Amino acid sequence: MTLEQLRIFVAVAEREHVTQAAAALHLTQSAVSSAISALEARHDVILFKRIGRRVALTEAGKLFLCEAQALLRAGLRAEKFLADLGGVAAGAVAVAASQTVGNYWLPARIARFKAAHPGVAVRLSIGNTEEVAKLTASGDIDFGLVEGEVVNDVLNAEMIDHDDPVVVAAPEMAARVESGALSLACADWVAREKGSGTRAAFEQALRLLAPEIALAAPALELPSNEAVLSAVAAGAGITVVSRLVAAPYLQSGALRQLPGALPRRPFFALTHKQVYQSRPALALLAECRPVSAEMKNVAALTGC
Structure with missing residues (x-):
């Protein structure tokens, strides 16, 4: 065989x-x-x-x-080990990321990594937080990047960054909320699917902003950030998403941010406790880690 x-x-x-x-x-x-x-x-x-x-x-x-x-x-782990004997000049890194991280936060970091290590191939797959955690736990990827908290006995979770969730709506609906004609409790809400980090942030925001409906099902549940924002821009309701994701819609005027302070949402790097990390994987992970004093302080405050 x-x-x-x-x-x-x-x-x-x-x-x-x-x-x-x-x-x-x-x-x-x-x-x-x-x-x-x-x-x-x-x-x-x-x-x-x-x-x-x-x-x-x-x-x-x-x-x-x-x-x-x-x-x-x-066999793949053995191949990585042998490749490491030659340094970081060649090889491949398999990464999975949740949608917000993979589509908006990670690409610039991959670009910097590729500029420094042009001989290393990066294979990126995107899913929700739950899916990324499963891939990491199975050993099918080198590491995962998620915006939701993950509890798994075989995984290490390291906070590497954060983003700011915002409440957004189409301009007409935002005006109704701000004038008092429509309360957050009576509004329709649009959400990502269960298992995503964005959905977890959405549910946390509802507990803070409209606790009386926090346990109710959203009026509309969609499988991607883009679908959620398109529906909200069309007047389907209100949502909570990452500022990174909402930025183009806010800048164009298609959406407006509603008032309400929400806690920052951490980004985590997931690694398997028993899976060998190749030098290329460690180099890409280092590119994703915080370097500023501010981020070090945030990590210390959150205990991560």
């Missing part, structure tokens, strides 16, 4: 399709089929059931998938 056979098996298992796996691996369909057949013949086990053009894992295949994924992760 080779790592290449394992890589092919996992690709087919995750997609349940030989042709799609072959395309993702830049191999021919016959090469992928041959690798699977050789693996099954060598160990006298059937790993896939053929269902028309698709395939599905057998019970043996389902059991083997977890082991194969773990072996591939171990």
